[in-house]
Amino acid sequence: MRLRNIKNKDNILSKSKYLIKDIYEYKGKYKELFNNNNPIMLEIGMGKGKFIIENAILNKNNNYIGIERADSILAKAIKKIENNDVNNLRLIKCDADDLVNIFSNEIDTIYLNFSDPWPKNRHEKRRLTSKQFLDIYSSIFKDNNKIILKTDNRAFFEYSIVSLNQYGYKISNITFDLHNTDEDYITTEYEDKFANEGKPIYKLECLKM
């Protein structure tokens, strides 16, 4: 069982035209890869890909890149993509702290969806809204730095408000219960699960000029 899974994963990953194999090849040149000047939207930790695939299908005037580090999850996302034809979407297998080597001043918006909250104080640096990661994002953003964050984790949301704000981001939009607003939203797999359990979904958008 274990072997068959691995064989499948490798096969799916190596064959997919959506997965970028040499992850450092297009640094600073994603415009050329997509062959247009459309904004590039990056989801860090895209999981099984529901959110980014639906976005890519609905918004043809944006390019989307999803990163994820687990082979098995990437394989599941790729299976979903192959059923569609989404030329404005690519996937990269990497860690978030490697982003600085993968992109250079070319990202328009970063999506952080249901990121690991790393609740222990000693793990603060691992949170995707810590100063350490905000520094990384600064090097990959194009002009405006825009982050759109969703989470079900209250402590991570509280932490993120303060961290983003202290870093100079201005919050333009915030809700503590996204699914009870009038806003249109595309959900992630986790989000559907949490919302079905009756958990509120926190969301914010912020911008640093």
Next chain:
Amino acid sequence: MRLRNIKNKDNILSKSKYLIKDIYEYKGKYKELFNNNNPIMLEIGMGKGKFIIENAILNKNNNYIGIERADSILAKAIKKIENNDVNNLRLIKCDADDLVNIFSNEIDTIYLNFSDPWPKNRHEKRRLTSKQFLDIYSSIFKDNNKIILKTDNRAFFEYSIVSLNQYGYKISNITFDLHNTDEDYITTEYEDKFANEGKPIYKLECLKM
């Protein structure tokens, strides 16, 4: 009943040494009124005064001023004060939009406790964290502008985060459930009521240099 109440109120208000009678008399000179250089903390809408009186008793190195516009509520607060001896506390009967005529660059911290949320969009300007009021606060703050806000109203809290942040305030501390943190806090009358009903109390502190 009504007459007796009014008579009482007037009597209580006029006799109290804690109530400032000529509300414009000390503009820019509150340091002289208190006869020290201690920080001046202002509570806008102090209600029956529990929060500010307990603060004044516990923190003798701060001066406290509470404002409130309703005579009957002021009278209740004064009754509470007269049982103690709190030289570092004064009350002023006024509206928040008159603050610009009452103080001049002398306030250290503003407390907004359970302010009216004014939920309708057309009443946005009346919210005590609207740009209109933040402009007023800027003219009465000394150096650092520090606001400490508590509310049970989620929409008002969401609004305040964005408004304060857009105005240039940096949030240094935030919680969506104050009474389930380790923080020490002095409650207001409303807060006790809401917390007893199991409502979460939102709190934030923010600073503008």
